Amino acid sequence: MEFEILAWSIIAGFSRGINIYKNNTEDFNKAEFKKFLKKELRDRFGNNYHTDSKTHIKKLSKLKEDIDRKFGKILDNGEQIYFGRVQKIVNLYLKYRWVCFNERKPVHCPFDSNILNELGLFGIRFTRMTEDQYREAIKKVEEKANRFENIAEWEIKVFNSKNPFYQNL
DSSP states (O other), X not given: OHHHHHHHHHHHHHSSSSOSBOTTOOHHHHHHHHHHHHHHHHHHHTTTOOXXXXXXXXXHHHHHHHHHHHHGGGBTBTTXXXXXXXXXXXXXXXXXXXXXXXXXXXXXXXXXXXXXXXXXXXXXXXGGOOHHHHXXXXXXXXXXXXXXXXXXXXXXXXXXXXXXXXXXX
């Protein structure tokens, strides 16, 4: 199950919008990047990960910096990955661990177009989201989710309501 969670988190973070990789990037390099991500997700965010919002953003930023440093030469966006892709991968990984393994609720939620639109942030795309835009989304979601125990519970309710498959379960 852990392998599936890692794979689907990365697929979701990579699967929309602009290219992740420069043209002609070899499959070997792509595989090394994904291997790195899987290891770092487990090492940095696995095993019932829990922290406060400010520290979580710092950890996301640190992972982004490490990705840029180690894999910038294969990345299409000026040799860096967008912060939005990193947050999507990490926050989805934490969401899956919460739902599948009954681990702690994540401090944040994965931001995608449905969630950003629900917050009225129509001009922001997770595939191009900056750290400042992420902070803006966190402020908005904290306001919107105030009647829920946390952001993750609000997001899962919105996610389920926007996906017809889950409405009839």
